[in-house]
Amino acid sequence: MTTAVAAPFRFFSLQVVRTRRLGPSLVRVTFGGPDLHAFHSDGRDQSLSLFLPHPGQPEPVVPLELGDGWWQGWRELPDDVRAVMRSYTLRALRRGPDEIDIDFALHGIEPGASVQAGPASRWAARAAVGDRVLLLGPAVADNRAIRFRPPEDTDLVVVWGDETAVPAASAIVESLPAGTRARVWLEVPHAGDIQDLATEADAEITWLVREEKGAQGSAMVLDTLREARLPPAQRPYVWIAGESGCVKQLRRHFVRERGIDRRRVTFVGYWRRGVSEEQLRAEE
Ligand SMILES: Cc1cc2nc3c(=O)[nH]c(=O)nc-3n(C[C@H](O)[C@H](O)[C@H](O)COP(=O)(O)OP(=O)(O)OC[C@H]3O[C@@H](n4cnc5c(N)ncnc54)[C@H](O)[C@@H]3O)c2cc1C
Known part of the structure; x- marks a missing residue:
């Protein structure tokens, strides 16, 4: 008998369903998509890898072939084509409909800012309904991308x-x-x-x-x-x-x-x- 073991992480193809400004420096982007039925997380500080398109691209460009050579294939794409990969945190997961929230800190986007915005900050500042992203996230609720783990005896x-x-x-x-x-x-x-x-x-x-x-x-x-x-x-x-x-x-x-x-x-x-x-x- 063989036992099927679910892979802890997989790719999710998602679209922006709405955005909400939480304050001058934070914007909440809510994503949806049919893939999310397989997204499972115990939350806390669940981290995720987000793949974003460059300005002008309709969707993030990543290798089509999944499998062992994926990372190498992604790295070998030209810099101005390869999807931008950034780390973010799951802020919330809801069901019916399946949605996740990610809160982005906006830096460097105000006129005359002393630091230049990075691509993720720029993307989030302009995110609009229908924008497409790819997420590498958990398919198993308790996974190693959750780091907040207080020992049981914590007081x-x-x-x-x-x-x-x-x-x-x-x-x-x-x-x-x-x-x-x-x-x-x-x-x-x-x-x-x-x-x-x-x-x-x-x-x-x-x-x-x-x-x-x-x-x-x-x-x-x-x-x-x-x-x-x-x-x-x-x-x-x-x-x-x-x-x-x-x-x-x-x-x-x-x-x-x-x-x-x-x-x-x-x-x-x-x-x-x-x-x-x-x-x-x-x-x-
Ligand atoms: C596990 C993990 C979880 C994270 N979760 C979140 C999250 O939920 N929300 C969130 O907003 N960020 C989160 N981050 C941080 C985020 O990944 C970084 O801020 C990232 O650098 C943003 O990418 P960028 O393309 O905007 O900037 P980059 O291209 O990476 O950097 C461009 C320049 O901006 C500077 N910079 C980056 N972030 C800031 C900032 N906040 N303020 C001022 N200067 C900055 C860099 O030092 C650099 O000089 C997380 C990071 C990790 C590792």
Whole structure:
């Protein structure tokens, strides 16, 4: 007898069904399509790989042949043709009709911006109903692209995320069961980016707004967290994600300054200042 094992990840061909501006720096893009019946995820910080078209292309260009040679085939396509691949987080999954939301942080799109927008930020700023994308995502609900995994004995959940990790952190906070104690810091560029989060957990959520403090994100965050009093806990679990430099400093703070066991700290660099995702991947 053979046992069929479902592949944990597969491609989903999706279309934009609507967009909604959540604030000056965040846009929610809702995708639909018949493929989504096979999309399964336990949520939290479920990460996804999104393949986007270049301006002027009707759909992302990827090799037609699926299989072992797919990645190589994708990489060998000319730079200005090959679909742009970027990492994002599942913000929500709904059934009837099948839909998923992805929240995009918009950077570099305002006139006179000091940093140039990347292709994903530009795509999201202009996304319109019917736009086509390809998603590499989970077909199995519990999969290794979910990193938020507090040990069972956790008595305090601590979360920090910048605007790129607000979608993941929000989904995490919403998923926490009643009775969980959580201390959450979310950093956004503008006061208008603050959102209401619903949770059954006993969560204290603080929004850190860069425009109000007139500060560089990492300095503001480090100062705030150094001064913060965490509720007493024997077995805390920490999840941090956002700009890599800031994530590194915060991890050091939690492990070295607060003495939290490094195995109980999940940290993920979501982007690095001055470096595109291709350049990051090339470094790896
Ligand atoms: C696991 C994972 C999950 C993620 N989930 C999300 C998500 O749900 N929502 C989301 O918005 N992002 C998310 N990100 C971050 C996102 O992938 C990066 O911000 C990505 O660089 C955006 O691609 P781009 O084409 O806009 O810019 P790129 O072409 O990659 O970069 C161009 C330039 O923009 C800079 N840059 C990139 N992001 C920002 C930013 N936010 N602010 C200022 N400058 C920036 C880069 O440093 C570079 O100089 C996630 C990343 C990872 C690894």
